[in-house]
Amino acid sequence: MSKYYNAQRNQRVYIPGSNQPFKLSRSKIDAFVKCPRCFYIDVRLGTSQPPGYPFTLNVAVDELLKKEFDLHRAKKIAHPMMQTYGIDAIPYEHKDLDKWRANFTGVQYLHEPTKFLITGAVDDVWVNPQGELIVVDYKATSKASAPSLEGDLGAQYIRQMEVYQWLLKNNGFKVSSRGYFVYLNGKKDAAAFDGKLEFDVSILPADGETAWIEPTLEKIKATLENNKIPTWHEECDYCAYYRARGKHEAEVSSKKPPKANGALF
Ligand code: SF4
Secondary structure, rough: OOOOOOOOOOOOOOOOOOOOOEEEHHHHHHHHHHHHHHHHHEEEEEEEOOOOOOOOOHHHHHHHHHHHHHHHHHHHOHHHHHHOOOOOOOOOOOOHHHHHHHOOOOOOEEEEEOOOOEEEEEOOEEOOOOOOOEEEEEEEEOOOOOOOHHHHHHHHHHHHHHHHHHHHHHHOOOEOOOOEEEEEEEEHHHHHHOOOEEEEEEEEEEOOOOHHHHHHHHHHHHHHHHHOOOOOOOOHHHHHHHHHHHHHHHHHHHHHHOOOOOOOO
């Protein structure tokens, strides 16, 4: 059995017609935006996609950045990096910050119309002189070009930030629409490795808007209440593979049993 994948690991499926709060993480909202079919098979039918493999280097970078900003949080002063980028803010201190950062709790809000309990774990929160909270996400990568928020991945990161902004607003905080991504880019052009990986650090700003979130929650609700599995989308390589594979398997099994040596073809 795979040590990473258990097809039945998602036992907590959505029950249509139930009026009980149902926990929905911001990553599940994003899964729905990317493909309602895979989302449905996971959340309604209980079979999720295999997980992404653990990115231990990214986790280590997140931890180091958290510690670094926490030192300045304790002193109630800006990190020099924030000053370099002209960001008029300091790391925010709040009794619930550790909970907001923890994966299994995160910032939570019960959206009454759908009864979804929305959760999302933030990397960091800063605060500006107007008392507005600023959502901050840490990212680690290693590429030759400067990090940017272009393309599908950038759009996904911004959606992630917007859900955190929406969650904090619904918890009664004033929230700035401006958020930041603290990006560490592993340097591949260093003269020697010397047992050390060096990073360039940059801070990328992004302006979020949260108007899409409530209509999306309504769509998720309608999808989960429906007994019909949503359709796939043509440009997904995995579904093209599943369909081609299913077709071959159906053809082979409708002809004759596999050979004695177990070979199918
Ligand atoms: S198109 Fe198919 S494999 Fe791709 S994400 Fe959707 S359901 Fe999953």
